[in-house]
């Protein structure tokens with residue numbers, strides 16, 4: 001914990017990963033932990049962790065990097081935070097993100113920018129940009145992120161770290177500020193696969209406070225890191241290496257696929273034919289759910305409240321002043337898609353497409369153990385590059401959103417460099433088979 005704070009003091013002025021720090025309480029907690037006998041300590045005991053700022057933490061301000069939650073101090077902690085406590089981990093602070101987890105570059109944070117530790121002029125990815133940058137900069141060895149359409153995997157790829165989006169329902173969402181409830185999952189970001197497996201083991205499992213959490217036994221993921229992938233059946237979707245994926249990224253991913261063959265896996269090309277509709281369906285569904293979820297921020301219940309003469313004006317002013325542009329854009333898009341005259345053409349259609357996308361995955365998984373491809377079409381782009389062009393930023397999510405729409409688990413691990421920037425390899429697995437994903441990921445290490 002001391003080392004984490006020393007490193008944060010030295011570097012975070014430039015990186016910008018941390019929002020609130022929990023220094024006094026964390027150092028006291030760490031000192032108490034020093035007294036616990038070694039035999040009573042689990043593998044994560046006493047280790048420092050940063051928690052994404054859309055996960056509520058009792059006693060530590062939680063803002064979702066939005067002005068509208070300024071000064072909001074939650075009265076309870078998320079289930080995952082309780083589980084970290086049970087594992088003996090020390091929460092050293094809250095990490096930066098795109099406002100309400102909407103974005104792919106962390107440039108939508110209302111508080112400050114995050115810089116990619118590999119090149120400060122580049123974006124760390126988003127929305128869990130703070131989570132990935134904090135680990136890449138060596139400020140903390142562990143962070144939690146959330147992933148609705150790629151927000152764990154894309155920043156992990158951009159920052160050269162390991163990020164896992166578990167199966168929908170694997171980890172409790174209780175205390176995660178909802179963006180799109182049918183897509184959101186919390187997951188671990190770490191420097192290596194073993195740490196990642198340990199942390200997922202600690203936070204996974206059914207929770208009576210989240211009716212969408214699944215009652216499926218949590219196996220030991222670490223036990224599955226055997227290094228042996230002989231006979232494993234790997235599918236590579238042709239759509240994931242098509243036009244739009246940069247040559248540099250393609251070269252590293254193809255080299256990783258060769259390595260899988262050398263290790264004894266069999267590799268075939270397959271098709272996920274509805275992938276091309278995934279972005280459109282994702283932005284309709286996620287914005288629709290967001291427009292409903294974010295209605296609770298009204299100036300009465302949480303955080304910021306604007307000056308106003310009457311109640312209606314208070315709602316209006318609070319939301320007008322409290323939300324940033326991207327959040328407003330999504331609320332408008334979502335409200336429109338759910339409206340009586342447009343529902344059938346947009347929301348309902350998007351849900352039908354979602355089913356087709358899920359069926360594409362089901363079909364491939366009848367025959368194959370994992371699906372492998374790039375996490376992102378390019379390496380990290382320059383900060384400020386796409387500020388006026390949300391469509392270009394949305395397009396960057398093309399390879400990650402289908403996974404959330406289907407609900408399957410996927411990891412991003414580093415697989416080489418293109419022009420000195422890290423490239424991410426995405427490994428997608430069957431429902432609740434995170435263990436197989438970890439086994440494949442570990443075979444590279």
Ligand code: GLN
Nearest residue numbers: 101103147148149150151
């Ligand atoms: N970049 C995507 C978006 O802006 C994903 C966000 C996320 O996973 N939270 O919606």
